[in-house]
Amino acid sequence: MTDQSTVRQHILDAARPVILHKGFTAAGLSEILRCAAVPKGSFYHYFKSKELFGEAMLEAYFSDYLARLDGLLTDTGEPAAQRLMGYWSLWMETQLAEDPVGKCLAVKLSGEVSDLSEAMRCALHKGTSRIVERLSRCIEEGRIDGSVSSSLSSNQLAEALYQMWLGATLLTKVRRDDSALKTAMHSTRAALGLAACRT
Structure with missing residues (x-):
């Protein structure tokens, strides 16, 4: 990894599972460096502080997320309601999966960092x-x-709808069951006028 942008992205990619598992504050720099297999000097070459690293990680996360969302929602001949329900179904699937890498970083960090870092x-x-x-x-x-x-x-x-799904995902973490996401799915169908449909 000699290209600077590649090294920078590698650090961000390696750190994301750690942040998703532990949160931003609890994830120590030494653990991030160990997962990325880079020295401390390399980290500070790309990120002048942990806060700026967190900001960059969120920007990279949303860039990837929005690209995937565009793929799901772009008109390919399917009715828009079907594309929307495909998005919510994928949301439910990933948030109920055991793998923390697919979890929502916005859900994980919103409550934690919004009062700690204006940049984040x-x-x-x-x-x-x-x-x-x-x-x-x-x-x-x-x-x-x-x-x-x-x-x-x-x-x-x-x-x-977005607010409801963020809240339902938080409740899923609290309750450790899928009841909140199931309620969100039912309510989404009703809100879109699809209560009687199975899209």
Whole structure:
């Protein structure tokens, strides 16, 4: 790994499972360095502080996440409601899986770092806002193709659904069962006007 951007990305990729498992504060720099197999000097060459490292990690996470979301929500001939439900189904599947690597970093870090780091809070705000924007666009496409029906505006509905799924994912961690995510799925169908459908 001689290319600087490759080394930087390697550190971010190696650290993400540690952060997802332990949280940002509890994950020590020595453990991150050990997982990335780089010396401390290399870490500080790319990231001047742990806070700036956290900001970069969130930016990289949302960049990957948004690319995957675009793949799920882009119009390929399927009704928009079906694409939206595919996203929520994947969300439920990954958050119930045993592998921590697939877990939502926004859920893991929002409560922990928003009061500790303004830079990380802003990265979270920017990333989650972009997710809601994409959901809103797809909901609007659903209104046009007739697959989505709701009294809320597309943006209001996207905000409400995303907030509900974030909250349901937190409750899943607290309860250690899938009841909150099942409720979110049922409520999402109803909110989209799909209560009687199996998309």
